[in-house]
Amino acid sequence: MRDESRRSEPGTGSTPAAVDPVPGEPAATATIEGDHALLLTDYHAGYEAGLRYERGVDVPSRAPDRRERLLALLERTGPDRLVVLGDLMHSIGDPGGAERGELEVLFESFAGDLEVTVVKGNHDGRIETWLADSDDIGATITVVPGEGIALGDIGVCHGHTWPSRAVLESEMVCLGHEHPCVRLEDEIGGSRVERAWLRGRLDPEPFRDRPEYEGVSWLEDADETPPRVVVVPAFNDLVGGTWINVAGQSFLSPFLPTGLAGAEAYLLDGTRLGPYESV
Incomplete structure (x- = not known):
């Protein structure tokens, strides 16, 4: 899974925050x-x-x-x-x-x-x-606390509650809680469920009218790019999770899936599955 965040921002010469999945691991x-x-x-x-x-x-x-x-x-x-x-x-x-x-x-x-x-x-x-x-x-x-903190350029939270302001003002947001999985089917109707990563950007929609986020620049300026977001798969392989590509499955986080813009799914081995809704 290539991390596009490693590319320098135009005109800055600096490298944005990067989160690199360990191949084969959650x-x-x-x-x-x-x-x-x-x-x-x-x-x-x-x-x-x-x-x-x-x-x-x-x-x-x-x-x-x-x-x-x-x-x-x-x-x-x-x-x-x-x-x-x-x-x-x-x-x-x-x-x-x-x-x-x-x-x-x-x-x-x-x-x-x-x-x-x-x-x-x-x-x-x-x-x-x-x-x-x-x-x-x-x-x-x-x-x-579960609403999270900013660790340098990376905001970390669990995802079961609304993130802190500091998390939303980070370059990248990482969260868990969702246990994202995909159900994959073969040509003869067999299926398997695998853990997956979700990567995209935050969508302003669910955050914009909440008073605790008043003044967060990317929520008020349509020309400013929102933070990247990574939903991390569960480490425990017994706990199940949200089947992100199965109709009728509801997400657990209060700001997902509305808060995901253009999110793509990846398997643990790095296989890119494309936009998660169409997997």
């Missing part, structure tokens, strides 16, 4: 405030315990597999910073024993010099009351 790298960063979303630690509690479905825990996949990604990409775009854990309230234990083992496995930014998702409950204060975790952890 994660991306970016340069944030001079740091090499790895971005991912919707880890949903403890998901299997949630299935037992919420639906009575007994699924063996895949916590070790999730942890090893993430640790392998960290080794592969060598980031200074890890940014989780929300839903690090699965339970809505306080984490249960298995869920909290999964996260503690995960974070104890991180290098001590790794900086971790966790954007609170709708499943993250009161994660800030214990995660950042755990004595057994060597990594530096910062938990920020």
Whole structure:
């Protein structure tokens, strides 16, 4: 998947913010405030315990597999910073024993010099009351609200609520929550569902009349180009998601799909599927 954002803006000589998907993985790298960063979303630690509690479905825990996949990604990409775009854990309230234990083992496995930014998702409950204060975790952890913050030129949020003003004033907006997937059919009627990236620009329509965004320049000046937007696929491969190319599927975020302008879908391996509505 070629990142067109790497091209310099005409007349400036500067390179805009860039988010580069890791081939074959639901994660991306970016340069944030001079740091090499790895971005991912919707880890949903403890998901299997949630299935037992919420639906009575007994699924063996895949916590070790999730942890090893993430640790392998960290080794592969060598980031200074890890940014989780929300839903690090699965339970809505306080984490249960298995869920909290999964996260503690995960974070104890991180290098001590790794900086971790966790954007609170709708499943993250009161994660800030214990995660950042755990004595057994060597990594530096910062938990920020779900409406997100600007990290250099990149605005990060979860997507379950309206983004902060700082996010909308960034060059690029990255969010999760949606778990975008595509359903692909073959010539004999067989089908499969695969996780997908969505990339495009923000459309001003859903944001324009909200008072908290008054004065945001691209919302008021039709000649100004809106920020690029990336909807990141879920890291957890069990959680399902929004089938973006199936009629009748509703998006989860309050500003999607109205807020997507010309968004295209890509598979994890980089295959470009074109405009997501026509896949």
